[in-house]
Amino acid sequence: MFLMPALYGGYGNFFVPIYWWFGSRFPRTNAISYFLVPLGSVLLTQSICSEFGSGLGWTMYPPLSTSLMVLNPEATDWIIGGLAVLGISSILSSINFLGTCVFMGSNAGAKNYILYIWAIIFTALMLVFTLPILTGGLVMILLDLHVNTEFYDSMYSGDSVLYQHLFWFFGHPEVYILILPAFGVVSQTLSMYAARSVFGGQSMILAMGCISILGSLVWAHHMMTVGLE
Numbered sequence: 001m002f003l004m005p006a007l008y009g010g011y012g013n014f015f016v017p018i019y020w021w022f023g024s025r026f027p028r029t030n031a032i033s034y035f036l037v038p039l040g041s042v043l044l045t046q047s048i049c050s051e052f053g054s055g056l057g058w059t060m061y062p063p064l065s066t067s068l069m070v071l072n073p074e075a076t077d078w079i080i081g082g083l084a085v086l087g088i089s090s091i092l093s094s095i096n097f098l099g100t101c102v103f104m105g106s107n108a109g110a111k112n113y114i115l116y117i118w119a120i121i122f123t124a125l126m127l128v129f130t131l132p133i134l135t136g137g138l139v140m141i142l143l144d145l146h147v148n149t150e151f152y153d154s155m156y157s158g159d160s161v162l163y164q165h166l167f168w169f170f171g172h173p174e175v176y177i178l179i180l181p182a183f184g185v186v187s188q189t190l191s192m193y194a195a196r197s198v199f200g201g202q203s204m205i206l207a208m209g210c211i212s213i214l215g216s217l218v219w220a221h222h223m224m225t226v227g228l229e
Helices: 003-020 027-049 071-103 113-148 158-195 200-214
Strands: none
Touching: 003 027, 003 071, 003 113, 003 158, 027 071, 027 113, 071 113, 113 158, 113 200
C-alpha cells in the first residue's frame, strides 16, 4: 500500500512526463488507478480491524482460506476484495505507462538510455502479465468459499498446490516489481549529481529486461516443501 504507489505510481507519474516530454497517454485511466488505491487500502484495513482478523497468513493458502471454519470468513472477503481493487489499480496505471512510453512523446528517453523510463516499462509489463493470474487465483478462493466449487479441495479432485502456483507466479516477480523502479531512481539520481550518463547504460537495460523475464519463470523455488519434481 506504500512502496508500489510511491516508487512506481508516484515517481512514475512525476518523472515520466518530464523525461518523455509528454503528458499521460490515458489521463482518466491514470486518475481512476489513483483513486482506487485508497479504496483498496480501506478494504485491506477493514479485514485487519474486523473481529479476529482473517487469520490466514500473508499467503492465504488453502484449505484454510477456503474453509468457513476460519475465525472470520468475512475478513477473507475484505482482504480478497482489497487485493483485487489494488490489482486493478496497478493494471490501469501500467496500461497508462505503457501507452505513454511506447506510443507517445519523444523517443529521446529511449535513445538516451534513461534508465528510469526503462525500469517503468519493464515493471509495467510484469504487472500486466502477472497480476491477472493472482486475481484469478483469489477469485477461485472466493468461489470455493461461498459457491462450493472445489478448485483447491483435494477431497474432490481439486489441488491446493494450484493456488501456490498462481500466487507465486505473481509473488516472485513482485519482488522485482518493487525493486526495479528503485533501481531507476538511484541510477537517475547518481547520473544527475555526477553530471554524466550512467556507465554501462545499455547493459543495465539488458539486465533489467533479463530480470523481468527470468523473475517471472522461477517462482517454484518458493514451493520446495510441496514435493515438486
